[in-house]
Amino acid sequence: MGVNKRLNRLVQDTIFTRDLYLQEYSPVDDSTIPLPNPILDRFCSKILPEIGHQIETLYLKGTSIEPVLHATNYPNLNNLGLCDIHFKQAMSLFVDENPLIHIFKNQVSSLKINFNNKNNSCPMVGISSVIFQKILTIYTNLRCLKCNPSSPFGDALYLYPANGIAICPTLLELHVSVTDMKQCLHILDGRFDQLRILYVTFDSVSPEFFNIEDNVEKGYSQCHIYSYPYKLKVYNNITNNFPGGLFTCVTQVSLYDERPFEHDFFLRIAQSFPFMKELTIKNQKAQNKKQFIKSNSDDQILSIIEYPNLTRLDLTNTHDDYIELFLFDRKMSLPNNLHLCVDYQSLERVTYYFTRYITRNHCAKLAGVYFYPLNQIDENIKNYFPHTCICRAVDFV
Template sequence: MANFSVQLIDLPDELLFIIFKKLNNVELLYSLMGINKRLDRILYDSIFTRRLTLIRSSSNRHIYPLRDEMLDRFCLEILPKIHHKIEWLTVESLSMERIFLVDDYSNLHQLGLLSIQWEGLERLFDAPNIDMKKKLDNLRCFSLISKNETFCYSQSIVPLLHRMSNLKRLDLYLIIDESKFIDGNCLNNDIINHLPRLNHFIFNIQSRIYEYNQTDIRSNEDIQITFKTFPNHKVISCVDFFPEQNFARCHYYSYPYTMENYDKISNNFPGGLFKCVREISLFDERPFQHEFFIKISEAFPFLQKLTLENFQSQNKKSDEDDQHLSIIEYSYLTELRLLDVHDDYIEQFLFHSKSVLPNNISLSVQYDFLKRVTNHFTREQTRINSAKIKHVFLAGPGQHHLSKDFYQYFPNLQSYCFSLIT
């Protein structure tokens, strides 16, 4: 960037604006702010400072903090100069405390909290120099997204939202652990009734109860009734019981669904069309039958990554049945994770009579299970789909010598790795 910046000095301001507008604001500020007064004057424009996303995201859509040197420079040099210009800020859990403590961001209108670790959020709330009663009147849009379970819905999240009385848009993606289901009535009483200007509420919430008494758990029909006062939304809900792990779950979301991932889908999945979703996980203590996977493929037509967890054998399978099954095509699938599964689900995806996998797919599987399902890498029914696998992650209790049959069975394999499990 240094050589690039020297060449930039010779360009007129109008051209610099055109060039800079095509670049990432965070990278731009990090690389060029402080080089000279002319560039600083341009970079201070609201076009480049109004909206900042201070996170990194990987190709698999995981969220990470900025690199240490970049975060240091923003917190020590850049944010102190432009905090009053920021109107839209997106941060993640590990770095948000440092970022928030730089200044009060007096003109902030939109705030996104992604990949939240609740311990960090609670620690931030308890910081002595933060007034937890101060109203956040400037905020118009707020997003709170976390894949981690939270035990602080009542004591932290609800009070935080009460401070944002002028919100017009709210996005919530939460997994809540409470002694009761957080349903539509709770959302009304805890949140909506305290946000009189709210006109756009997108949510995807899993409410979980551990060590439950099934006689005290309401049905899905009961849950649906609590959303009758949500006139601007179609709300989909699903109630599950998992006796082996001793928890009950109520999952509900506003539809159409806008997230890119859909987690812990069970046999009670209500269906629908989810064009935005690229990644899903499947989990149940009851077996998934072939018809379930047909439903999944139809609901998620652009699915790229699938993780499955189910140790229950399919109870509707035989060689004769396989001849009459509809073959499922996964046109966009790039990653398949089958580490915690019964052999039947490896067959479900590798049998060419059940599934058509795309080329260049990545497979994660326990080595001994794969060896057993493929009959020591000789089985014809699994050969066609195995030939499409380009990367394989093998898990097992020890290192294994990969035979000649293994390499012949996966002729297009470009890489593999072993991971020891005990």
């Protein structure tokens, strides 16, 4: 190619030419910028025409987008990233008259596009939505689309109802920023009937949410939106609002709330996570319905909660009521190989200083109990946990 010998060797190696990221790193602000014109001109005139047939992935930025795309043919290109692209530039690219349309039409299966409107060169509202619709129309083989996935509110998409009509039947994965939750629901109205993975960012929350008074004590909140079927092994920070369901892949669960967990909640957890092995509970609120249960002469009015696969239980940050719940054999059925991490003082109170009969059965069958400090262990404790390994809390890992 006559540029220089070292570069000649690199560009002829498919390891380097298969995936090209034509951007320059800027150490000033830890960002990327378009290639300088001299380097860009050399790539477009000398290098790309020689290696265009080898390129499968191409990431371009700003002013280098069109020169690179026009430099040569890319018969094997299937992954395309267009970063920092201006709206007018994007509008001209995604029209039927553009000579590059053959690349977009059938080849590209994965597209990432991030818009740049820092100079407010054209109105933001609605422009990104128009481009989004054009992309879905032009890319007939699109499998993955990342369209302004984390844009500011003004650049977010606004989607109209599609009345169940599939407008991109090939799309499997979508990353997008929308104006509000209603727009998120429009995505799921049937227009993407093969969609499997959805990542959504939205900044606008309905005003009704701002007026909810639920005695929140902490200065933060959480929102969980999960796909179904749920394939992850971990499900964290479940609250009383948990609707239930069946999660057969989950083995590790944590529960957290500022309102008490009642008996029926733990039943719902048992039904939803039949293969749960690890459970962590964080709740400092006493149970409201505990006194009602005590006032009944028949404790069996409540179903016994069963966690047959549970091997690790962390109750170090819970109210005594939850320790009592798990140690009462009339309320809970536990396996023989369970390791329990618990606060020592709480355990003393619940077991009446290791003399209480109704908690003795479960304590005797524990494989391990973890608390701090260990220098308080005496014969009463050892007799109360006759077959249990007594360890430090720091060893509960």
